[in-house]
Amino acid sequence: MKRLLAMLALAIGTQANADYTLIVPQGPGGGTSVWASIISQHLSKYTDEAVVIRHIPGARDIPGYNEFHNKLRFDDKTIMVAHGGNGVSFLLDKVDYDYRQYDSIGMMNLDIVVGKRVGTDSKKDPFKIAGGSGMEPDGAAIAMLVCGPQPNGSIDRYMDCWRERVTWVNGIKGSERRLGFLRGELNLTRESPAAWFKFWTDKTKNNEVWFTHGTYDLTTNRQVPDPNFPGTQFEDVYKELWGVKPSGRLYEAYRLTRNWRDVIQKSLWVNKGNPNTEKLRAALRKMLADPEAVAAIEKNAGRYTWIVGEDGNRVIDELSKLITLPALKAAVRWNQEAYGFPSVFKPELLK
Amino acid sequence: MIAYLLWILAGSLYGLLIGVIPIAGVTTALITVFGFAPYFLSDPYAGIVFLTSIIAACAAADSYTSILTGIPGASTTAACVIDGYPMTQQGQAGRALGIAIFDSTVNGVLYGTLAFLLLPYYGKIILWFGTPEFAGFMLMSLACVGFVASRNPYKSIVAIALGLFIGIMGQDPATGAFRYTFGWEYLGAGVQMIALISGLFGIPELLWGLRTKHQRPPVFDQYWQQLRDGMRDCIQYKKDMMRGGFIGFVTGLLPGVGGAIGDFLAYGSTVARHPDKKFGAGNPLGLLGCEGANSAQKVSSMLPTVLFGIPAAPFAAIMMALCIYFGVELGTPTLIYDTDFVLSLAAGFVGGSIVVGVVSVVFMRYIVKILEIPYWIYAIILAVIVWANMQYTGGWQDLMMLTLCGLLGIACKYYDISRPALLVTYVVAERLEAYIIQTNQLYTWDQLITRPLFMLTVAVAIWIVYKSIANKNTGLNYA
Numbered sequence: 001m002k003r004l005l006a007m008l009a010l011a012i013g014t015q016a017n018a019d020y021t022l023i024v025p026q027g028p029g030g031g032t033s034v035w036a037s038i039i040s041q042h043l044s045k046y047t048d049e050a051v052v053i054r055h056i057p058g059a060r061d062i063p064g065y066n067e068f069h070n071k072l073r074f075d076d077k078t079i080m081v082a083h084g085g086n087g088v089s090f091l092l093d094k095v096d097y098d099y100r101q102y103d104s105i106g107m108m109n110l111d112i113v114v115g116k117r118v119g120t121d122s123k124k125d126p127f128k129i130a131g132g133s134g135m136e137p138d139g140a141a142i143a144m145l146v147c148g149p150q151p152n153g154s155i156d157r158y159m160d161c162w163r164e165r166v167t168w169v170n171g172i173k174g175s176e177r178r179l180g181f182l183r184g185e186l187n188l189t190r191e192s193p194a195a196w197f198k199f200w201t202d203k204t205k206n207n208e209v210w211f212t213h214g215t216y217d218l219t220t221n222r223q224v225p226d227p228n229f230p231g232t233q234f235e236d237v238y239k240e241l242w243g244v245k246p247s248g249r250l251y252e253a254y255r256l257t258r259n260w261r262d263v264i265q266k267s268l269w270v271n272k273g274n275p276n277t278e279k280l281r282a283a284l285r286k287m288l289a290d291p292e293a294v295a296a297i298e299k300n301a302g303r304y305t306w307i308v309g310e311d312g313n314r315v316i317d318e319l320s321k322l323i324t325l326p327a328l329k330a331a332v333r334w335n336q337e338a339y340g341f342p343s344v345f346k347p348e349l350l351k
Numbered sequence: 352m353i354a355y356l357l358w359i360l361a362g363s364l365y366g367l368l369i370g371v372i373p374i375a376g377v378t379t380a381l382i383t384v385f386g387f388a389p390y391f392l393s394d395p396y397a398g399i400v401f402l403t404s405i406i407a408a409c410a411a412a413d414s415y416t417s418i419l420t421g422i423p424g425a426s427t428t429a430a431c432v433i434d435g436y437p438m439t440q441q442g443q444a445g446r447a448l449g450i451a452i453f454d455s456t457v458n459g460v461l462y463g464t465l466a467f468l469l470l471p472y473y474g475k476i477i478l479w480f481g482t483p484e485f486a487g488f489m490l491m492s493l494a495c496v497g498f499v500a501s502r503n504p505y506k507s508i509v510a511i512a513l514g515l516f517i518g519i520m521g522q523d524p525a526t527g528a529f530r531y532t533f534g535w536e537y538l539g540a541g542v543q544m545i546a547l548i549s550g551l552f553g554i555p556e557l558l559w560g561l562r563t564k565h566q567r568p569p570v571f572d573q574y575w576q577q578l579r580d581g582m583r584d585c586i587q588y589k590k591d592m593m594r595g596g597f598i599g600f601v602t603g604l605l606p607g608v609g610g611a612i613g614d615f616l617a618y619g620s621t622v623a624r625h626p627d628k629k630f631g632a633g634n635p636l637g638l639l640g641c642e643g644a645n646s647a648q649k650v651s652s653m654l655p656t657v658l659f660g661i662p663a664a665p666f667a668a669i670m671m672a673l674c675i676y677f678g679v680e681l682g683t684p685t686l687i688y689d690t691d692f693v694l695s696l697a698a699g700f701v702g703g704s705i706v707v708g709v710v711s712v713v714f715m716r717y718i719v720k721i722l723e724i725p726y727w728i729y730a731i732i733l734a735v736i737v738w739a740n741m742q743y744t745g746g747w748q749d750l751m752m753l754t755l756c757g758l759l760g761i762a763c764k765y766y767d768i769s770r771p772a773l774l775v776t777y778v779v780a781e782r783l784e785a786y787i788i789q790t791n792q793l794y795t796w797d798q799l800i801t802r803p804l805f806m807l808t809v810a811v812a813i814w815i816v817y818k819s820i821a822n823k824n825t826g827l828n829y830a
Contacts, residue, residue, distance in 0.1 A: 027743075028382055029668030034675050041389065056744050059522055059529065059539030063744070066536065128793065133527055169792050171524030171785035176606055176661055183478045185793050198682065199660070300675065342528035 019049030020280075022268075023072060024081045025064030027057040031192065032083040035266050038300055039081075042293035046283035049077075060133050061085055062095050069097035073271035079105060079280065080269040084112075084261035085134030091260055091328070092136070092335055092343040099269070100320065103277045104312020106284045107267035108297075109216045110304050111226045113196040114138055116210040117187045122146060122241055129188035130177035131168040131339055137258035138190050140334060141211060141234045142166060144246050144254065153248010155330055162338050170340065181207070193228055193302035211237040216263040218307060221318045223259065228302060253331035256322045263315060266301065281309040323349050358397050359699060362404030363706035369405075370412025371718060372735050376425025377409035377649070379739055381669040388676040395677035396695040402670055403653075403699025407463070408707045410649040411455035414642055415711070415718060418447045420732070421556040426544050427645045429774055430614040432552060433499065434630060434637030441633050444719055445574050449581020450639050452711045457585070458596035458643030459650065459704030465600070466650045467697035470687050473604070473654045480605055483799055486786035487808025488605060492612040493779045494812040495619030497819025498630075499771040510769045513759070514776025517542050524785035537748040542756070546740055546749070547777060550756020553736045555764040574716045584635045591621050591640050599644025603651030606661040615775045617644035623818045650700050657681050657696070 020043075024036045033055065040051040056064030061083070068080045080102070089095050120127070122145055131139060147161035172180060178199060181189035188210070191199065200207050214223035214233040225233040234254075238246045246254075268284070270277055285308055287293045307315055328349060335343035369380035381402065391398030413424025418435035431451070438447040469476070496514075500507035520531045521541030532538035585592050595617035602613035621640025622630050630637040653670070655661040660682020662668035671681045679692065686692055711718075740753045763770050790799070799805055 027668075028385070029662065029672040034672050037385070037672070037676065054745065056746075057540065058537065058744070059541075060527070063536050063539065067746075167792055169789050170526065171788055173785075178659060179477065179606065179655075179661060180482070182659075183481055185481055195660075198680065340526040342526060 020047055020051040020077050020079060020276075021075075022051060022053045022079050022081050023064055023068050024053055024055050025057065025061040025083075025086065027055050032061075032081060032266065035297075035300055036081045038296050039268070039287075042287050042290065042296065043283055045290070045293075046286040047280065051079075060089060060093070062089055062093065066096040068269075069101075073102070076270075076274050076276050078270070082264065082267050082269060083134075084110070084265040087260035087264050088134055088136055088257050091257060091323070091346075091349065092332060092341070094344055094346075099264070099316050101272055102269040103272050103274060104307075104309070104316065105268035105270060105277065105280045106288075106306055106308040107264050107312050107315065108301060108304055108306050109263050110265035110301060111193050111212050111215055111229070111262060112138060112190055113193055113212050113229065113232075114142070114188065114190045114210050115181075115196065115200055115207050116189075117184075118206050118208050120187055122210075123148070125187070126165055126167065127188050128167040128169060128186045129190070130172035130180055130186055131170050132172070133341070134261065135190060136331070136335055136339070136341075137213065137254050137261055139166075139168060139339060140250055140254040140257070141213070142188065143338065144250060145211065145234075145238055145241060148242045149244055149246075150248065150250075153250055155249050155333060158250050158334075159337055168339055193226075193304075194300060197302070213258050213262050215304065216259070216307075216315070218311060218315070221315075223255075223262075228304075249326060249330040250334060252324070252327035253334050256324075256327045256331055259319055259322055263319060267312070284308050325350060355397060355400050355695075355698065356702070358401045359404045359702040360706055362401040362699065363408040363703045363710065366405035366408025366703065367412045367707055367710065370409040370424055371416050372424075372739075376413050376427075377406055377666040378425075378669055379742060380405050380409050381666055381673060382742065384673055385676070388673055391677045395674075395679045396691050398677040399674070399679065399692065399695040400699040400702075402673060403696055404703030404706070406649055406653075406666065406670070407459055407646070407700045407703030410459065410646040411451070411704070411707045411711065414451040414455060414645060415448060415715070418451060418638070419444060419719060422553045422732075422736075423548050426548055426778075427614055427648060429548060429552070429771060430499070430618040430641040431638055431645070433618065433641075433771055434632070434634045435642075437631070437633035438635065438638065443577065443633065443635075445577025445715075446581040446584070446635065447638055448711075448715050448719065449578040450584055450635055451581075451642050452578075452708055452715065453582045453585040454592050454595075454639060454642040455646045456704050456708030457592065458599070459646040459708075460701050461593075462596055462600045462647035463650045463697065463700040463704060466654060466700075467693055470654065470657070470693060473658055477604065477606075477655065477659075479804060481802070481805075482786055482793055483790045483802055483805040484808060485605060486783065486790050487805050487812065488602065489612075489779050489783035489786055490812040491808055491815060492616055492775065493783060494815035494819070495615050496772050496775050497816060498619040498622040499615065499769060499775060500819075501767055501769040501772070503767070506766070506768050507772060510763070510772040511776050513768075514773040515780050517547065517773075518777040518780025519784060521781070524781065525788050537744075537752070541781065542752065542777070543740075543743055544778070545743065546752045546756045547774065549736050549740055549753055550758070551760040551763065551770045551774060553760075554733075554753075554757035555760040557733055557736075558761065559764065574719075578712065578715070581635070584639060588636055588639055591624065591636060592643055594620060594624075595640045596643035596647040599647035600651045602644075603648035604654060606652075606655040606659070612775070612778055613648040614641040614644040615771070615778075617641045619815060619819075623815065626818070646704065653696065653700075657686060 022036050022040050024033050026033055036053055040053050044051045056067055065086055072078045143158050143162045146165050147158055150157040180186040209229055209232050211234045212226050212229045212232045215226045217224045288306055332343045332345045335341040366380055413428040414431050416424035417428040417431040419439055421432055421436035423429040423432055435447050496511055520538055523530050529539045598617040599613040618641040621636055652667055656667040656671055662671055674681050741749045743749050
């Protein structure tokens with residue numbers, strides 16, 4: 001009981017003296033919210049002030065990030081928590097925020113697993129998957145795997161094949177897609193690595209990893225095979241299936257959206273010039289040297305590397321190089337026509 | 352063992368306390384647990400017991416608020432307002448509370464036990480229900496609007512149209528595009544249910560309470576007698592009570608379907624079962640029919656959360672996050688083989704239902720003093736409603752939305768436009784649209800007509816529409 005009272009006192013005290021605030025762009029209970037809870041709990045041990053969470057939910061997790069950009073970032077104690085979907089929205093939606101105006105505290109480079117029913121033939125069978133925002137690169141990869149190389153990588157040809165072979169079912173909320181896959185309405189699913197290990201390693205469920213997107217290698221600035229899922233990186237699976245490397249406009253669009261989603265899939269940002277930046281980076285490094293903190297993070301998100309400090313800013317520079325006119329136009333068009341998403345072309349990104 | 356019993360007691364009392372606050376239901380109660388969640392790291396089962404007893408207690412306490420103030424304690428008790436609040440206005444608050452206590456406790460214990468016995472089989476059962484069946488359940492719910500609409504057909508159409516319009520505001524489920532947001536980014540996520548319920552029911556009832564203070568509900572003095580009458584009602588109409596619980600239980604099992612529709616479906620079924628009786632003006636049967644659905648739905652909606660990691664209601668998402676804090680990952684298939692975990696879930700919910708039942712019987716006479724409080728206290732209730740609404744983003748936009756919904760609620764009450772009908776339509780609209788789109792994408796008509804459960808749900812929906820038209824007593828006086 002004494003311990004509980006101490007916890008309560010700490011909780012109340014934490015709220016009262018909260019100095020660092022993590023802005024989470026979704027309500028409590030979401031994947032990024034849980035990740036942020038774990039980070040705040042452990043980061044607090046290494047900062048001189050407490051770290052608390054403020055949730056600002058809204059459609060596609062955009063309003064919270066916009067509020068950070070327009071107002072909250074000017075507070076030196078405010079840290080933005082962003083996820084992969086925010087990266088894709090930065091490219092393809094009308095948003096106010098811009099990663100290039102912030103300093104990276106740290107980012108956790110994650111992967112996404114796309115699984116299929118055992119026995120489905122990539123070259124012949126029709127595929128059904130629950131779509132949604134943040135899943136753009138998954139859909140593009142599926143199109144390339146299912147349809148194979150197209151003359152000049154023509155988006156039109158991919159579109160025809162996509163319409164014939166793939167049913168992209170919008171509006172299935174969150175984890176309900178898992179149930180749709182389980183009962184056979186869908187024959188494809190996608191999961192975070194931790195969720196894949198949790199739900200789909202039981203082979204009796206008749207599922208297998210089809211492909212993953214890989215992880216980011218800071219030294220080469222390229223996606224490399226994910227050690228947690230050897231031999232499943234999209235490029236390798238494609239080459240094995242079709243005998244050539246993927247290329248063309250759709251592939252450029254895929255690389256653009258994949259990297260902006262996965263490389264910064266869970267990340268912490270402050271405004272450029274924030275005087276606490278180095279202090280926070282140092283605290284994060286200490287946290288990542290704490291086995292207890294690392295174990296808690298890995299249990300939640302899987303065993304993936306972190307990029308801490310100035311390297312995070314370099315990553316954004318590298319990701320920005322992928323924003324070319326053809327890649328951006330292809331991504332916008334593919335999103336609009338294949339998924340029906342209201343994506344917009346933003347020429348200002350090319351600057 | 353004693354420690355777990357104490358956690359049940361603590362969770363029940365805490366849930367009761369938060370549950371009786373208007374609008375602040377189980378979601379609010381669970382969010383506040385984050386502050387001391389790490390305490391349970393050393394004994395996660397104690398945490399599970401604590402959480403589930405909070406959920407059980409809130410399920411019961413939410414109804415008390417609905418009955419006494421006319422303001423739903425939570426979205427899942429909005430149907431209780433329809434006949435429960437008029438009973439209070441007629442000096443029968445004790446009887447209504449007797450129904451609520453007995454109904455909640457019986458259904459909480461019964462379906463709490465059933466849910467956990469069902470746990471090992473749920474994985475197979477849920478596979479019987481596909482997207483078309485979910486769409487069918489939503490159709491049935493929408494058909495129930497006929498039972499909670501007003502007698503005036505034009506006003507009913509206005510209520511349904513408003514509910515549909517508000518329900519589809521936000522993101523188009525087919526494309527993700529924003530619609531009817533009028534350029535307001537906040538509306539991109541749609542109108543939040545807490546704001547709509549607060550505005551539709553909370554604000555108007557508080558204002559009407561102030562305006563008509565000379566017509567306050569009579570204070571009853573025969574507390575025990577009324578409580579007994581309420582319990583006797585439950586025994587006399589036990590079939591209606593059990594049917595309500597069963598409907599709530601089934602809707603809770605279906606991820607994405609449960610929530611606020613279970614009690615309206617149960618209410619509609621009671622009205623359809625008694626075509627000779629009038630509802631909406633303080634009929635104990637109306638309250639009895641929907642009350643148990645709330646408790647049963649709360650417990651069954653935990654099953655998809657526990658087994659598949661699919662939160663069937665907002666509170667379940669919070670529960671999942673809290674459990675991760677305790678070191679228990681809901682959705683892990685092997686969890687059901689952890690006997691201590693399953694027992695903790697069951698003990699927390701069943702124990703919480705019993706504790707709240709006993710505590711309510713003993714202390715309800717003090718809780719009903721809410722009817723005698725000075726009018727200035729209404730300002731505190733208003734403050735609590737504002738606070739509950741600001742748990743969403745914490746910004747001025749929450750207040751703006753509450754104000755707009757409040758104006759809508761006042762207009763509906765003033766012009767006798769059925770607020771329950773508007774609410775049901777709002778709840779069903781977005782999900783029904785999404786399920787229809789998905790069914791259309793995944794199935795052909797040839798496939799649909801071979802699915803017996805889908806055909807059954809559609810047939811029941813048509814029957815409900817027929818009954819609501821044919822029933823000469825259909826239509827509420829309640830607006």
